[in-house]
Amino acid sequence: MTETGPVVLVVEDEPQMRRFLRASLGAEGYRVVEAWTVADGLRMATTERPELVLLDLGLPDGDGLDLVRRVREWSPVPVIVLSARGREEDKVAALDAGADDYLPKPFGTKELLARMRVALRHARSGAGSGDPVLEVGPLRMDHDRHEASVGGREVRLTPIEWKLLALLAQNAGKVLTHSQILREVWGPNASSQTHYVRVYMAELRKKLEADPARPRLLLTEPGVGYRLADGG
Amino acid sequence: MRAVPAPTAKAGRRAPPLAYLSAAALVAITTALAAAARELFAIPDAEMLYVLAVLIAAVFLGRGPAVTSAALGVLAYDYFFVPPSFTLDVHDARYLLTFAMMFGIGLLVSSLAERASAEAVRAEREQLRSTLLASVSHDLRTPLAAITGAASTLRDQAVDAPTRRELLDTVCDEAERMDRLVGNLLDMTRLASGEVTPKREWVPVDELVGAALARVERALVQHVVRTAVPEYPALVSVDPVLVEQLIVNLLDNAARHTPAGTEVEVSAEASGGALTVEVSDSGPGVPEPLREEIFERFQRGSASTGRGAGLGLAIARAIAEVHGGTLTLAERPGGGARFRLELPRVGDSPLVPHEPGEPGAEEAR
Numbered sequence: 001m002t003e004t005g006p007v008v009l010v011v012e013d014e015p016q017m018r019r020f021l022r023a024s025l026g027a028e029g030y031r032v033v034e035a036w037t038v039a040d041g042l043r044m045a046t047t048e049r050p051e052l053v054l055l056d057l058g059l060p061d062g063d064g065l066d067l068v069r070r071v072r073e074w075s076p077v078p079v080i081v082l083s084a085r086g087r088e089e090d091k092v093a094a095l096d097a098g099a100d101d102y103l104p105k106p107f108g109t110k111e112l113l114a115r116m117r118v119a120l121r122h123a124r125s126g127a128g129s130g131d132p133v134l135e136v137g138p139l140r141m142d143h144d145r146h147e148a149s150v151g152g153r154e155v156r157l158t159p160i161e162w163k164l165l166a167l168l169a170q171n172a173g174k175v176l177t178h179s180q181i182l183r184e185v186w187g188p189n190a191s192s193q194t195h196y197v198r199v200y201m202a203e204l205r206k207k208l209e210a211d212p213a214r215p216r217l218l219l220t221e222p223g224v225g226y227r228l229a230d231g232g
Numbered sequence: 233m234r235a236v237p238a239p240t241a242k243a244g245r246r247a248p249p250l251a252y253l254s255a256a257a258l259v260a261i262t263t264a265l266a267a268a269a270r271e272l273f274a275i276p277d278a279e280m281l282y283v284l285a286v287l288i289a290a291v292f293l294g295r296g297p298a299v300t301s302a303a304l305g306v307l308a309y310d311y312f313f314v315p316p317s318f319t320l321d322v323h324d325a326r327y328l329l330t331f332a333m334m335f336g337i338g339l340l341v342s343s344l345a346e347r348a349s350a351e352a353v354r355a356e357r358e359q360l361r362s363t364l365l366a367s368v369s370h371d372l373r374t375p376l377a378a379i380t381g382a383a384s385t386l387r388d389q390a391v392d393a394p395t396r397r398e399l400l401d402t403v404c405d406e407a408e409r410m411d412r413l414v415g416n417l418l419d420m421t422r423l424a425s426g427e428v429t430p431k432r433e434w435v436p437v438d439e440l441v442g443a444a445l446a447r448v449e450r451a452l453v454q455h456v457v458r459t460a461v462p463e464y465p466a467l468v469s470v471d472p473v474l475v476e477q478l479i480v481n482l483l484d485n486a487a488r489h490t491p492a493g494t495e496v497e498v499s500a501e502a503s504g505g506a507l508t509v510e511v512s513d514s515g516p517g518v519p520e521p522l523r524e525e526i527f528e529r530f531q532r533g534s535a536s537t538g539r540g541a542g543l544g545l546a547i548a549r550a551i552a553e554v555h556g557g558t559l560t561l562a563e564r565p566g567g568g569a570r571f572r573l574e575l576p577r578v579g580d581s582p583l584v585p586h587e588p589g590e591p592g593a594e595e596a597r
Contacts, residue, residue, distance in 0.1 A: 106407065108404070202436040205438070
């Protein structure tokens with residue numbers, strides 16, 4: 001086990017879950033620090049300077065969502081919510097509160113590690129960095145020349161389609177909720193018009209996907225939002 | 233495991249307008265009978281006929297209609313049979329007692345009947361609950377038994393690498409199966425409670441089908457999947473999470489009950505906001521007499537591989553019903569099963585604003 005791996009703060013009150021996370025993350029070279037209350041979690045988010053937070057929602061002294069909101073006031077550290085509350089509205093609430101991802105319990109280690117890698121990569125590259133060329137899997141977007149292509153095939157996009165696709169590409173692998181997308185692409189006044197997003201996504205799929213009914217790139221998270229498949 | 237139908241009778245509910253109409257008809261018939269009888273021979277107690285009508289109303293129609301029939305009965309009896317006839321005047325106090333009797337009998341018998349039927353419904357619910365519990369504990373224990381067995385073997389015995397791998401696969405697969413079952417039970421409980429109102433949003437049909445296909449990708453990996461969905465952004469007003477779940481359950485059902493290598497087809501159509509989705513397979517199909525039965529809880533097809541608790545189709549139908557639609561099973565021409573979902577149109581399709589410089593780009597149909 002290395003002493004230099006990324007520090008991961010696990011905030012979880014179930015000892016069985018902590019044991020499982022400690023073992024499987026430790027084996028991957030992560031250094032795990034543990035808290036089991038909102039208060040301890042907040043304190044350790046400052047003192048331990050974690051690179052990633054894994055957060056359970058039902059904690060003995062409060063709701064994990066409060067911890068996300070408090071942490072977001074001063075830190076962009078990626079937070080992945082791990083929760084037995086698997087309903088879509090719970091996921092949306094967590095993502096809208098500022099969580100980076102949401103993994104419903106039970107989950108497999110492979111899935112968790114993949115989500116952690118995505119979250120860490122986003123945090124390290126800095127969201128929306130100034131790189132004029134964005135490449136995700138087969139998708140390539142050149143902002144300077146305003147050109148987009150999939151697998152080398154050029155696609156023509158309308159201005160809104162461009163904005164939508166660029167947003168998803170900047171957050172590749174990450175779920176964006178309908179309201180996050182609406183706010184970013186259409187502005188704060190459109191936040192309840194989820195069908196805008198759906199119709200434009202349908203258009204994008206027609207332009208980008210080989211079979212729009214079986215998308216490989218622009219993935220739907222039912223009841224939550226959309227995610228651009230991460231090339232890796 | 234036997235199928236568990238939902239309880240049909242409900243206690244204490246308000247009688248439908250038809251019941252009141254029937255009560256009035258009952259009194260009218262009684263009056264006609266009494267009048268006809270009087271023509272033939274002198275009847276001393278026409279009121280007994282009305283009491284009979286009130287009793288019938290009380291037992292079969294409920295309290296409100298019983299009281300209605302008592303009131304109408306009193307009026308009719310008074311008007312036609314109490315001297316002076318063809319007036320509502322009453323000269324003899326004895327008749328007031330008769331009237332009171334008719335009301336009293338109506339109230340008493342109807343409340344007795346109501347109590348009895350409430351008791352019957354309660355017993356039915358109790359029966360349903362214990363059958364559910366028996367099914368659930370059986371279905372939860374089966375994967376749990378496999379997990380316990382595999383895990384304890386791994387802990388207590390020396391096993392070679394391939395066996396170890398196999399046992400670990402068992403643990404993961406069975407845990408996943410338990411998770412699915414718990415999810416299904418929660419869904420079913422929620423839907424059966426009657427408290428689910430669909431959270432409707434305007435959704436393109438291809439998105440519903442696409443999201444469902446993505447979720448059953450693994451289950452259908454050995455099948456040939458064909459899709460036929462509208463090209464244009466056809467919007468329908470449905471609860472996207474529920475309808476996607478419905479389509480997933482149909483596809484999952486097809487994957488489970490048809491041989492590998494066979495074809496599964498999903499077709500969807502939206503016209504004027506109404507949605508039709510068909511999921512067809514080329515498996516063995518379902519014989520006519522069983523086509524309704526398979527939608528019942530804990531009902532598994534005879535050709536079933538034994539996986540799953542038989543909740544998927546019951547959930548699918550419940551989802552169709554909360555949308556005011558139907559889910560039926562027919563035979564696919566050429567063999568196989570064809571599930572057909574029909575959801576009615578709700579409201580007018582919204583417009584999506586045009587983009588500047590893109591005339592008529594994205595108008596929803």
